[in-house]
Amino acid sequence: MRKRLCITPLFALALSACSLISVQEEPRGTGDLGVVIERAAGNVLIVEHTNNQAIARVEGLGDLSHASVVFSRDERYAYVFGRDGGLTKVDLLKQRIDKRIIQGGNSIGGAISQDGRLIAVGNYEPGGVKIFTADTLELVADIPATALADGSKNSRVVGMVDAPGQKFLVSLFDTGEIWIIDFSDSAADAPTVSRFTDIGKQPYDSMLTPEGRYYIAGLFGEDGLAMLDLWNPEQGVTRILDGYGKGNVPLPVYKMPHLEGWTVADNQAFVPGVGHHQVLVIDTQTWQQSKAIEMVGQPVFVMARPDARQIWVNFAYPDNQYVQVIDSQTKEVIKTIEPGPGVLHMEFTPRGEHIWISVRDRNEVQVWDTQTLEHLYTLEADNPSGIFFTNRAHRIGL
């Protein structure tokens, strides 16, 4: 399941040998580690961003298209959610699979609880939410989604995030609901589930603002967005940005932009336009659009550098060879770069001096300097897609 890479002199020196069975003898910190999804092969590459290198490859994770990752609170373990319903706990220090289960038939993502003790997965098939212990991946709760009116099946579950107070939030695609699943009463046998219904047609993805206050779901079946203020849930779900979602032509759901790509900087949300070659700027005090920035393609991920001064944007096919950088103060594109065909994901180092970019069709992960906007390093990877660094362990709403 594990293959050590012998590609970097620095790393080879630090180890006694580059063998399959030895683990690192010198202890190492885990704050600068991460994983890169090798989507086609079903592998994850363990990487570190101090010396910008791959450390090891872990194989056998199944179907990793659309895979997402969360990390344990000690930043030692990565939990990888696969499209095939696989949930794999990877030990970044021993560089191997610690545990792997098939928890459902078709899953779209998961989350880790605020205290790090629970892993939650939202499933398409069978529709519902499953909760596991982070330690051993034992089932803690199995919450079926609402049945469809015709009784044929339960709703698909999307948009899973964690929220403060030992909560998880999800959206129900087929029945138009948002749920708060609350594990804060540790004496109870089961979580409390608060259901908000009639929130809009076909919520397909969602995001939580960085501080954990607003849960926002995108709607595939109609325009606008559904928003729940977690500080004031008694006010219910409200509709914002009524025009949002209007494209020239309706998009298939797989072409809809990720809401995870939403980003908030300086009271402005920078949002991918749907079906337009635009990034929209939204005032988060009023939730009204204040500007549209013309881009080179249909945005997919719109991500703020940790200091919020730059916004980096990648694009859907046929413009997915480009990345554009917006100055968040002037709201103008300051640079267009061309890392190569198939830019699928980007991840900033924790304090933002570099950004890592996966370039699938070149089998590369590229490291760029965010101040000079120059390409610094290249790592080889097999059709890389998502890039995830361990500092996500400390963040809310992922």
Added chain:
Amino acid sequence: MRKRLCITPLFALALSACSLISVQEEPRGTGDLGVVIERAAGNVLIVEHTNNQAIARVEGLGDLSHASVVFSRDERYAYVFGRDGGLTKVDLLKQRIDKRIIQGGNSIGGAISQDGRLIAVGNYEPGGVKIFTADTLELVADIPATALADGSKNSRVVGMVDAPGQKFLVSLFDTGEIWIIDFSDSAADAPTVSRFTDIGKQPYDSMLTPEGRYYIAGLFGEDGLAMLDLWNPEQGVTRILDGYGKGNVPLPVYKMPHLEGWTVADNQAFVPGVGHHQVLVIDTQTWQQSKAIEMVGQPVFVMARPDARQIWVNFAYPDNQYVQVIDSQTKEVIKTIEPGPGVLHMEFTPRGEHIWISVRDRNEVQVWDTQTLEHLYTLEADNPSGIFFTNRAHRIGL
């Protein structure tokens, strides 16, 4: 230099034995580690917040009154800045001092660069800034502060923080300056230093807003605060909050509140009043005061929970047995707790479910639940003061 504590069954089981020379055989992540300063004894206690326990004690760090700590980007090493000019690099995994130097005569704090490769220290005596490699603590640059008009000595340096773009910021107490020390040109022999003069009388401490944009210095010699917008440094240093600093009677400098204690939540800065039993609320769009909240004593640290929903406040003697919690939405005190005499510092777990409180005169560090506001655990510590968790490695401006 190292003494392992044999106090917790969980930890003892995970180790082969509780001996002085063994190090952990099972690798461990470093994302849930931290240090507690044992001020009087000159020790640091290594702690972990997954199981709420002390792991080891490292001795021999000299004078730790007013000590501060930053962490390496991999979260393995703690750099401890002592009042006696000592700079000590502590290996949290091997639980021992990795390197220790006396870098100056009297230092007030330091910072680690955005890329993690440089450690900077601001010194009172001799007045100036010294920069070291994070790896080996070798001197990289020695920048004397501006000489006093009478030529007797150089200005004391205070308010050291890191900022995006490989910068450090400091304030010069005696000559009324703010400096930007810029290491972003790695080809240059020395950093570029931008000096802002006449910024106000006797800046004594400073803070950087969480995204890294505004550097704000408190003035001991006059009212108001000096602010530098790092996005627009050409606009120079401006004065904000003209009335700030007015107390009923002038305070000695050691009684002035920490500006590190400033906190920004939901476009509101919550700020300790100087010489008043108040927390002031400042609108960060206009930098005007919008409210004053009456408190039980003179606030020292005013800290937002990571989700910004609560503000926790501790107090100067004779009210330092209390902690008060403010709801950041209603701006009202929702609870007053009494951890015990000598509450010196507080630190939230990275995602905010718990807060750790040092209670010096009880020789305790207490862990409180931030949702139920109940006391959960107690760790023994010798006159504890500062508490620092490794997730600070990933944050800007500390």
